[in-house]
Amino acid sequence: MRxxxxxxxxxxxxxxxxxxxxxxxxxxxxxxxALWWPDGDxxxxxxxxxxxxxxxxxxxxxxxxYDTAATLEKLAExxxxxxxxxxxxxxxxxxxxxxxxxxxxxxxxxxxxxQLGREWIWVTGNHDPIAPIGLCGETAEEVALGGLVFxxxxxxxxxxxxxxxxxxxxxxxxxxxxxxxxxCFATNGHRLVLPAFGVFTGGLNVLDEAWTEIFPTQAFSxxxxxxxxxxxxxASRLVKD
Numbered sequence: 001m002r003x004x005x006x007x008x009x010x011x012x013x014x015x016x017x018x019x020x021x022x023x024x025x026x027x028x029x030x031x032x033x034a035l036w037w038p039d040g041d042x043x044x045x046x047x048x049x050x051x052x053x054x055x056x057x058x059x060x061x062x063x064x065x066y067d068t069a070a071t072l073e074k075l076a077e078x079x080x081x082x083x084x085x086x087x088x089x090x091x092x093x094x095x096x097x098x099x100x101x102x103x104x105x106x107x108x109x110x111x112x113x114x115q116l117g118r119e120w121i122w123v124t125g126n127h128d129p130i131a132p133i134g135l136c137g138e139t140a141e142e143v144a145l146g147g148l149v150f151x152x153x154x155x156x157x158x159x160x161x162x163x164x165x166x167x168x169x170x171x172x173x174x175x176x177x178x179x180x181x182x183x184c185f186a187t188n189g190h191r192l193v194l195p196a197f198g199v200f201t202g203g204l205n206v207l208d209e210a211w212t213e214i215f216p217t218q219a220f221s222x223x224x225x226x227x228x229x230x231x232x233x234x235a236s237r238l239v240k241d
Contacts, residue, residue, distance in 0.1 A: 091125025170203025
């Protein structure tokens with residue numbers, strides 16, 4: 001089995017990556033926030049939150065209306081890099097249940113093009129609990145493949161091999177007299193929580209109380225997303241907001 005890094009050398013692009021093992025399965029962390037599972041030829045992303053700006057606009061809160069376009073372009077780049085046989089979107093792909101119905105025709109066409117020739121699975125999330133309207137792909141509450149289980153929200157009692165999103169993990173460190181806060185992957189080797197892939201998404205500090213059921217001790221690590229690289233830290237090196 002070739003490592004994630006070795007496989008990327010054959011691609012036209014060479015994204016920054018880091019190989020880790022989750023419950024015995026080799027996976028690659030990509031600096032965009034996507035996950036590559038080489039044995040499954042599968043690309044995994046979470047919390048795209050398409051049409052977040054239009055959802056806020058309906059409530060009278062105006063945001064720059066470019067979130068869907070920017071997230072789609074980012075997604076297109078990683079799909080071009082990996083050419084996966086399968087893509088799994090781990091829930092909250094749309095900011096609300098009607099988001100897929102509001103998707104402009106040009107964005108719908110772009111998404112359809114990305115789906116061509118590959119299996120596409122929409123895992124439901126708390127923001128999008130129903131199947132996307134008028135889009136290709138299967139819809140599931142969770143997906144079990146090999147030794148991994150893909151779901152939106154991590155479970156406190158999950159068996160080893162859980163891959164999830166939902167919490168938008170972020171980490172904060174102090175270095176050289178200043179604090180840096182970034183989205184991150186969070187893992188204890190048995191489970192992995194992915195950062196939100198959407199460009200207009202925030203992050204929840206992994207030292208927040210909401211994480212205590214997922215990582216009850218500080219025996220976990222993070223991989224912070226940086227400019228053209230990932231920054232690994234143990235939980236003991238992190239600081240609260």
